[in-house]
Amino acid sequence: MSGLELINFYVIPGLISGSIYALGAIGITLIFGILRYAHFAHGDMATLGAYVALGLVGSLALSPWVALPIAMAITALVAVVLDRVFYRHLETRPKILTVMASLGVALMLRSVVQVVWGVDPQVYSTGIVRAESYGGLMLRSRELITFATATGLVLFLMAFLRYTRWGKAMRAMSDNPELARLCGVNNEAVTRLTWVIAGALAAAAGFFLGINTELNTMMGWSALLAMFAAAILGGVGRVEGAVVGGLVIGLVEELSVLVLPSQYKMATAFVILILILLVRPQGIFKGKVL
Amino acid sequence: MNPVLVMHQVRGGYGDADILHGVSLTVNPKEIVVIVGPNGAGKSTAMKAVFGLVKIRDGAILFEGEEITGWKPDAIVRRGISYVPQVKNVFAEMTVHENLEMGAFLAKSVKAEAFERIYTLFPDLKAKRNALAGSLSGGQRQMVAMGRALMLNPRLLLLDEPTAGLSPKYMEQIFQICRDVRDTGVAILLVEQHAKQALAFCDRGYVLATGSNRHEGAGQELLNDPEIAQMFLGG
Numbered sequence: 011m012s013g014l015e016l017i018n019f020y021v022i023p024g025l026i027s028g029s030i031y032a033l034g035a036i037g038i039t040l041i042f043g044i045l046r047y048a049h050f051a052h053g054d055m056a057t058l059g060a061y062v063a064l065g066l067v068g069s070l071a072l073s074p075w076v077a078l079p080i081a082m083a084i085t086a087l088v089a090v091v092l093d094r095v096f097y098r099h100l101e102t103r104p105k106i107l108t109v110m111a112s113l114g115v116a117l118m119l120r121s122v123v124q125v126v127w128g129v130d131p132q133v134y135s136t137g138i139v140r141a142e143s144y145g146g147l148m149l150r151s152r153e154l155i156t157f158a159t160a161t162g163l164v165l166f167l168m169a170f171l172r173y174t175r176w177g178k179a180m181r182a183m184s185d186n187p188e189l190a191r192l193c194g195v196n197n198e199a200v201t202r203l204t205w206v207i208a209g210a211l212a213a214a215a216g217f218f219l220g221i222n223t224e225l226n227t228m229m230g231w232s233a234l235l236a237m238f239a240a241a242i243l244g245g246v247g248r249v250e251g252a253v254v255g256g257l258v259i260g261l262v263e264e265l266s267v268l269v270l271p272s273q274y275k276m277a278t279a280f281v282i283l284i285l286i287l288l289v290r291p292q293g294i295f296k297g298k299v300l
Numbered sequence: 301m302n303p304v305l306v307m308h309q310v311r312g313g314y315g316d317a318d319i320l321h322g323v324s325l326t327v328n329p330k331e332i333v334v335i336v337g338p339n340g341a342g343k344s345t346a347m348k349a350v351f352g353l354v355k356i357r358d359g360a361i362l363f364e365g366e367e368i369t370g371w372k373p374d375a376i377v378r379r380g381i382s383y384v385p386q387v388k389n390v391f392a393e394m395t396v397h398e399n400l401e402m403g404a405f406l407a408k409s410v411k412a413e414a415f416e417r418i419y420t421l422f423p424d425l426k427a428k429r430n431a432l433a434g435s436l437s438g439g440q441r442q443m444v445a446m447g448r449a450l451m452l453n454p455r456l457l458l459l460d461e462p463t464a465g466l467s468p469k470y471m472e473q474i475f476q477i478c479r480d481v482r483d484t485g486v487a488i489l490l491v492e493q494h495a496k497q498a499l500a501f502c503d504r505g506y507v508l509a510t511g512s513n514r515h516e517g518a519g520q521e522l523l524n525d526p527e528i529a530q531m532f533l534g535g
Binding site: 179184 | 373374378383385388390391392393401402405408448
């Protein structure tokens with residue numbers, strides 16, 4: 011196998027699914043870092059985002075790329091409402107209750123998607139898109155847009171966290187919640203902001219998963235393990251860690267096919283998760299130890 | 301001269317149990333007041349009561365003549381009191397400069413002078429402004445914590461055992477910084493474990509035991525009292 015084949019058939023798909031995992035993992039890592047619990051409904055939130063975009067494409071005949079930002083906004087709103095209705099009143103109880111509640115929310119979101127859109131796989135647009143050659147690199151335009159948009163979203167989020175008043179408040183809350191409150195940071199506002207970001211990015215992850223493959227109601231749930239593995243590999247609470255973790259998991263999954271039967275592709279994320287917990291539980295970027 | 305802070309017969313604690321059984325104290329402008337006493341005397345609790353972190357069941361707390369009993373911490377910060385907890389008092393994963401910015405979070409926009417004022421008070425921090433607070437030594441972290449608390453120009457600074465775990469050299473430095481801060485017009489109320497050194501450096505002191513006032517007076521006066529020397533200071 012030539013180097014170009016390796017890149018075209020394994021590395022590029024790996025980077026694409028890696029960017030998708032990264033978008034999901036960022037939300038997981040932010041929720042873990044700031045609200046201190048594992049959010050198991052994150053995958054199904056991505057599914058919801060993907061289907062909301064599908065609904066916009068179908069009913070308003072929008073281009074999928076126009077539907078994306080609207081779906082992100084709607085899913086962000088849904089995330090804020092879910093927090094208000096299902097998670098907030100558990101705030102003072104042990105975190106495991108919220109984790110279990112999120113499992114329930116996951117099932118609920120999936121059922122809503124199944125009731126509204128049915129259980130058959132769907133696509134944003136029919137027809138075959140041929141890859142174009144860029145000096146031997148075979149790329150589809152949707153793959154380029156996926157990668158560029160994911161990169162743009164990550165850079166935007168990092169700049170937000172680093173330079174803005176509320177971005178710093180989010181980091182402060184993740185770093186030392188008691189002291190953040192003493193500084194007058196409003197816990198509720200930071201929680202809401204966290205859900206807006208996590209919900210919007212989850213919708214983007216679901217959308218890109220759908221546009222690069224197909225939409226089905228289990229898509230988010232199936233990607234959840236890889237997203238958690240990415241967040242933990244990178245270091246819990248670290249946005250840059252979630253990105254690196256996502257790309258690593260995506261690449262390893264694709265490359266594993268070279269040496270393992272392809273049925274084991276999904277299991278590689280699990281293996282990485284166990285290895286990182288054994289060897290370096292704080293993750294690549296020294297996140298919080300769970 | 302009107303006192304900055306008056307605590308009058310405060311009774312309260314966490315949950316249902318009372319830790320404070322009628323504590324009274326006064327802090328006057330430009331004064332460093334220290335609270336000492338044996339373990340479990342309610343020193344830190346008395347200070348936290350001022351900052352709205354304790355359930356107060358009886359008594360009153362007045363700041364510049366206004367009653368602030370039962371106020372929430374962020375309202376108290378806005379009113380002009382800042383508090384430095386004993387532990388976990390910096391944002392370890394943020395830079396020194398960002399720690400100061402967080403201190404001024406309630407101000408929405410921060411003037412460059414505010415940072416300059418803090419960096420003048422703590423020249424060590426200026427060189428380290430882009431270092432992560434978690435990478436600093438214990439003494440420097442304490443400076444970051446105090447600097448953060450001073451960003452909003454409080455009239456009263458509450459310090460909970462600022463010298464805990466520090467070497468004698470740093471202890472002296474922190475005390476000197478307290479004097480410098482006091483000289484800029486900020487009154488300071490602090491809790492200290494190192495009773496002798498603290499009484500020697502403060503303007504006035506209160507000795508608490510089992511949640512109530514035991515002695516009060518000028519620092520040197522208390523140090524010379526044989527009863528106090530024997531009770532709390534180990535002779």
